[in-house]
Amino acid sequence: MSLKGKTAVVTGGARGIGRAFCQRLAAEGANLIVIDIIDPAEGLASLPGDGTKAGMVCDVGLPDEVRKTAQRVLDRFGRCDIFVNNAATLKMTTLPTTTTDVWRRVQAVNVEPVVGFAQMFVPGMTEAGWGRIVTTGSSSTLNPQVQDLAYVTSKGAVHALTRALANELGGKGITVNSIAPTVVKTEGFVERLPGDGPDPDDMMSSIVSQQTIKRYCTPQDVANLLGFLVSDAAGFITGQILHVDGGRTRSGA
Numbered sequence: 001m002s003l004k005g006k007t008a009v010v011t012g013g014a015r016g017i018g019r020a021f022c023q024r025l026a027a028e029g030a031n032l033i034v035i036d037i038i039d040p041a042e043g044l045a046s047l048p049g050d051g052t053k054a055g056m057v058c059d060v061g062l063p064d065e066v067r068k069t070a071q072r073v074l075d076r077f078g079r080c081d082i083f084v085n086n087a088a089t090l091k092m093t094t095l096p097t098t099t100t101d102v103w104r105r106v107q108a109v110n111v112e113p114v115v116g117f118a119q120m121f122v123p124g125m126t127e128a129g130w131g132r133i134v135t136t137g138s139s140s141t142l143n144p145q146v147q148d149l150a151y152v153t154s155k156g157a158v159h160a161l162t163r164a165l166a167n168e169l170g171g172k173g174i175t176v177n178s179i180a181p182t183v184v185k186t187e188g189f190v191e192r193l194p195g196d197g198p199d200p201d202d203m204m205s206s207i208v209s210q211q212t213i214k215r216y217c218t219p220q221d222v223a224n225l226l227g228f229l230v231s232d233a234a235g236f237i238t239g240q241i242l243h244v245d246g247g248r249t250r251s252g253a
Contacts, residue, residue, distance in 0.1 A: 003230065004029035004051070007077045009121070011060055011113060012087030014040040017136065017184055020219030021084055022047060024227045030082065033073050035060070037087070052077075060087045061109035063116055070120035079124030082230050085114045086136040088154075092147035103150050110154035114161050122169065131174035132230040135162050136222075139182045139245040143210070145203075155180075159241050166239030175238040177229050181222045182245035183207050212247030 008025045012018040014036035026032050026049040033054045034040040040055035047053055054076065058069040073080055089109040091102045114135055125131025138155035140148055159178055166176040183204065208214055222244050228234050229242075243249050 002029050003082070005031075006081040007031040007033070007073075007079060008082035008084065008230070009033045009035060009073055009080045009117070010084040010086055011035045011058075011117070012136075013084075014038050014043060014055075017181065017219045017222050018084075018086045019043070020223035021086060021226050024223040025082065025084075025230070026051060026053065028227065031077060033077070033080075035069060035087070060113040060116075061089070061105060063112065066113050066116035067120065070117055074120065074124070079128065080121040081125065081128065081130065082132045082134075083117055083121050084134045084136075084226065084230075085117065085158075087113065088136065088151075090151050092151075093149060094147055095149060098149055106150040106154050107157070110151070111157045111161065114158060114165075118165060122172075122174065125169075125174050126172045129173040131169070131172070133162075133165060133169075133174065133176040134226055134229050135159075135176075135178040137162070137178040137180035137241055139180045139243050139249050141180070142243075142249045145183075162241065163239045170238055175229070175235065177234075177238060178241045179222060179225050179229070180241050180243045180245070182211070182217050182243075182248050184217050184219055184222065207248065208246070210248050211245065212250070215246070217244060217246060 008030040010018055010021050013022045013034035022034055026047040029049050029051050031051040035056050035058050037059050039057050044053045044055050056069050058065050091106055135158050137159050140152050141156045144152045162176050162178040225244055
């Protein structure tokens with residue numbers, strides 16, 4: 001598989017699962033734009049492959065920033081062939097502790113950029129007759145953890161958006177799918193756990209105990225699926241929510 005000549009955009013690509021996504025796409029030769037709320041420029045040099053690489057800072061929870069950043073991509077690269085909507089925020093709250101501000105921020109970061117970036121990138125994909133949109137969902141929509149209210153709701157919306165966009169864009173040569181990983185012990189995940197919340201290792205051990213494959217999920221496990229979904233080999237797969245969870249859910253999406 002080669003993505004040479006393709007331009008890929010990954011949001012939330014500076015670290016964690018997003019970083020693994022970037023490594024996979026770069027290794028396949030894609031031109032790569034890494035978007036994150038923290039400056040992703042420092043890690044660009046260590047990415048593999050000979051495609052052009054660029055980093056852009058953007059708070060994807062702000063619609064104006066999304067539009068401006070997408071326009072910067074189009075001005076520099078002409079179009080986006082592969083859009084990976086991975087950026088997300090996790091605010092661990094329960095029903096009594098979920099404020100309006102927290103609720104709106106989680107939905108704004110996790111859900112709304114799917115639409116905002118797609119509105120900017122789909123015209124170029126349509127003109128080319130080829131495009132890939134991949135969203136990062138979550139297996140937590142089937143197995144919610146305590147204090148996951150806003151996050152799980154947002155990821156359920158991402159799954160619904162994925163199917164709606166697949167329905168709309170299939171006739172234009174554009175596939176839209178969602179990767180739904182189990183919990184991956186990334187830096188961002190650990191940082192977002194509240195001080196009085198569950199111990200990260202205890203939480204991970206509990207999740208592994210529910211899986212048929214008894215090990216942690218790694219960012220590379222998730223990136224392996226991305227590599228397939230953006231390839232021509234996956235050209236007949238769209239509108240799917242694909243769980244990468246070691247068999248934890250073992251059911252529908």
